[in-house]
Amino acid sequence: MGFRERLEQAWALQNSLVCVGLDTDVRKIPLHLRDRPEHLAVRRFNEDIVRACAPYCSVFKLQFAFYLEAGLVQVVIDTIAFIRQHYPNHVIILDAKWGDVKETAKAYQRFGSGLLNYDAVTLWPGTGSESMRPFFDDPEHGAIFVCRTSNPGSPELQDAPVFIGYDDGTRAAKTEPYWFWQGKQIAHWNQHGNVGLVMGATFPGELRQMREAVGDDMFSLNPGIGAQTKEQGIENPIQAAVEAGQDSSGKGMIINSSRGIIFASSGEDYAEAAARETERLRDEINRFRIRQEVTR
Amino acid sequence: MGFRERLEQAWALQNSLVCVGLDTDVRKIPLHLRDRPEHLAVRRFNEDIVRACAPYCSVFKLQFAFYLEAGLVQVVIDTIAFIRQHYPNHVIILDAKWGDVKETAKAYQRFGSGLLNYDAVTLWPGTGSESMRPFFDDPEHGAIFVCRTSNPGSPELQDAPVFIGYDDGTRAAKTEPYWFWQGKQIAHWNQHGNVGLVMGATFPGELRQMREAVGDDMFSLNPGIGAQTKEQGIENPIQAAVEAGQDSSGKGMIINSSRGIIFASSGEDYAEAAARETERLRDEINRFRIRQEVTR
Numbered sequence A, B: 001m002g003f004r005e006r007l008e009q010a011w012a013l014q015n016s017l018v019c020v021g022l023d024t025d026v027r028k029i030p031l032h033l034r035d036r037p038e039h040l041a042v043r044r045f046n047e048d049i050v051r052a053c054a055p056y057c058s059v060f061k062l063q064f065a066f067y068l069e070a071g072l073v074q075v076v077i078d079t080i081a082f083i084r085q086h087y088p089n090h091v092i093i094l095d096a097k098w099g100d101v102k103e104t105a106k107a108y109q110r111f112g113s114g115l116l117n118y119d120a121v122t123l124w125p126g127t128g129s130e131s132m133r134p135f136f137d138d139p140e141h142g143a144i145f146v147c148r149t150s151n152p153g154s155p156e157l158q159d160a161p162v163f164i165g166y167d168d169g170t171r172a173a174k175t176e177p178y179w180f181w182q183g184k185q186i187a188h189w190n191q192h193g194n195v196g197l198v199m200g201a202t203f204p205g206e207l208r209q210m211r212e213a214v215g216d217d218m219f220s221l222n223p224g225i226g227a228q229t230k231e232q233g234i235e236n237p238i239q240a241a242v243e244a245g246q247d248s249s250g251k252g253m254i255i256n257s258s259r260g261i262i263f264a265s266s267g268e269d270y271a272e273a274a275a276r277e278t279e280r281l282r283d284e285i286n287r288f289r290i291r292q293e294v295t296r
Helices: A003-014 A038-056 A064-069 A073-086 A102-116 A129-136 A178-187 A204-214 A227-231 A237-245 A270-287 B003-014 B038-056 B064-069 B073-086 B102-116 B129-136 B178-187 B204-214 B227-231 B237-245 B270-287
Strands: A018-022 A059-063 A091-098 A120-123 A142-148 A161-166 A173-177 A195-199 A219-222 A253-257 B018-022 B059-063 B091-098 B120-123 B142-148 B161-166 B173-177 B195-199 B219-222 B253-257
Touching (some): A059 A064, A059 A073, A064 A091, A073 A102, A237 A253, A253 A270, B038 B073, B038 B270, B059 B073, B059 B253, B064 B073, B073 B091, B237 B270
Parallel strands (some): A142 A195, B018 B059
Antiparallel strands (some): A161 B161
């Protein structure tokens, strides 16, 4: 089954667009788990979170940085294997934001689809299609390119005004922001439906603009819901993001929450708290979808 | 000592702008080394290359992807420790091309300057200064941002025409390519002299354009010499790159060759062959520097 089919199936079976972000910072996991070696503590935490949240989400995403920092690459491999074994219909994304020239890109691609065994990975597209081809030409795996990041400082470089021609009447220069121009270029790489864009949930206007430009062909990964929207003081962030970013079938989005779910409680009830938060998020998202499967 | 001072000192002491790229793909190391466990084979290979090439280079660069792929992150740590111990004046760059939002960027930064203990790292700048600050605000470590990559496909997204105003006379729109616009923005982040740009040696015109724009303030890391210039059929690539990219003191460049040096021979003489190739490259580069220390 190709990646896009797997994703469509996960959305439908789970009736959920929620992605649970396993940004497992070892310094933030509950104290009572830290009575064992770090790799066992993080593995246990991840497995508990996965088990508790799986009924309410369709996707899990692992943030590679936190595992690298703690020397726990093996836990990424173990957690992915655990999800595959127990929740084979869930989609697994590695958030690594790789991006390099040809031979190096190939090395990353072999590592990701081989040893790690993920379904999809996040990537910086800057080196262009000539170098990124190993990722987007593989229909079995998703290639999710950074387009509009969720952080407050993202406009600084992403909003560079790209010249696209002159206005017929006034002869003024017409421009569009770089992130948008780039996203439309990347849409041409999407020959297998497996190409997506990282579009921060914190920018609903941009989400809508991109959806209108690419129609139903592309899906987006939407970080920033939860901790980041709170920090940035955004009102009704879920309604705004879903109304702007969904496709014509009420899908097309992978809406990620990390810290807001996995660190919802720092006590012994961390897994239940994460489950409740995932369920709450699923339900709130579903209220604003134009169409959805009937909740079982 | 801050990063820039360390780099200036390495250039001067070694009278060399050469960076030896330890892109150690385990499938390409000499057969006779593969009679031992992989991590020992790669460590041995790296140590032999470092020992042989150190007299002729100022910088070593490790391409993270190849170590990740082989499950050999520990060898990155070991190789860096080996260089620090035996060649303390050489500068060590990790080529990881990280780039993410704030909390994640901080995790990468802690990992790099902590456990890995590098001098500098390559980064994608797209999330902007708000997220990249942990890297460029640390004067002890270099932050080298991807600007113009060395691959033939780099113009696809990097040459987007950014609108910068109207021509006074004709009222035509004036534009500059995105990579250039972005590089000048990044120059504002360089408050400690520790910020550099990845500028492919395969694009001498662009190297010159950037040098003219930023003066002596920035240094550049220049991949693509060797294997890539050969593949792309570029004539006199070293002369072209050095004449275009050096600063007013004949320095300011970190000219990287990887495969061309470390896989110069696949026989038992791999270390000697690498040394000869590094020396040859140093000497050819030095022929085109406008000023240099007297070769010892």
